[in-house]
Amino acid sequence: MELLLFTVFAAAACGGAIAVVLSQNVVRMAFYLVISLGSTAGLFFMLNADFVGATQLLIYVGGTVVLLIFGVMLTASGPFLTIKSSPGDMVQAILVGALFLGMVVVTVLQVDWDGNAAKLESRYGVSSLERPGYNQRGEGHTTRSIGAALLGARFDKDLGKNREQPSTGYLLPFEIVSVHLLVVLIGAAYLARAKRRVNVPSEF
Template sequence: MAFYLIMSLGAAAGLFFLAGADFVGAMQLMIYVGGTLVLLIFGVMLTAQGPFISMKTRGGDWILAALLAGILLALLIPAAFSVPAWRNRASPEYLAGVHERPATSAPLAMGLVGARVDRLAEADVNRREGMSGYLLPFEIVSVHLLVVLVGAA
C-alpha cells in the first residue's frame, strides 16, 4: 500500500513538473515522497525481523545482479552522453540569467552541482570561478548515513 502511495505522490510531482511548477514538484518529491519512503523503510526495519535473518544469497544471484547492472549501465551511459546540453560546460551567458528565473529548476540543479546560487549574478568571471556550494556533498553524506542506518538494522 505504501508503495502505491509513493508512486501516486511521485506521479503528482511529475504533473507539477509538466505544468511548469518545478519548485512545487521538487518540494513534492523531497517532502512527501521522501518522507513516505523513510517511514516505509523504518516500518520494514522495525517490524520484519524473522524473515531477513534466514535469508541467504547464492552465487548465481550475485552473477545475475552484476549482469543486469552491467546491462543497465551500458544503456544509461550512452543515453546520458547523447544529451547535447550535457556535453559542454554551461556558458557564462546561461549562468548569468539563472537568478532571474526563480520559477524554474535551474537554481536547484546549479545548487546540486556545487554552484552558489546566491552569487550567480556576479559580473566578474574570476569571482564566479571560485564559487562552490556544499549541497551535493551534503546530499551524498545524507544518503550514505541512511544506507548505514538501514544496513545496521
C-alpha cells in the first residue's frame, strides 16, 4: 500500500515537474506546477510530516501558486501566453540537466544513509520522531512539537533528558521571518504600485 501510494505521488510529482519544463504554455505550466507541488504534499504526509504537508498545500499550492497565476493573468496577453523556447535550447538544457541529475543522484544514492543514521544515532541519540514517549504518532503527530519548537522549547528532544543547554529552538527565525516578510512585502508593494504624484522627482 505504502509503495503504491509512494509510486503514485512520486510519479505525479516528478511527472508534473517534467511537464512544467516541457510545456510551452504558461497557464498549463501553472497547472502542472500545482500537480507537482500537491503530490509533494502527499509525499510529506507519507513521511509523517503532516504539518509540513498541510503548510505546503496551504501556502505553496494555495498561496504562492495563486500568486504566480495572478502574475500570469496580469502579463499573459495573447502573444505572451506561449513564448516558445527553441528546440536547440531545450536539447542543450536537457543535456546539461541529465548530467546534473546524474551527478546528484549518483552522489546521493551512493551513500549508505541508513548505516550513517544508525552510526550517528548510536552516538548522538535516537531520532526524536521514532522515540516512544511524548511524541507518539497517535498524539497529533508533529504539530504540537513544531508549535513548541517555534516558540523555542524542544519538548520532543529535551523532555526527560539530562542536558545542560536546551536544544535548538526556533523562536528567533519564527520572529525574524515576520520582519523579513514585512520588509519584503513593502518592497513588493513599492514596485507594484504606481507613483502617486505626477511631479517628476529626482529620477537621477
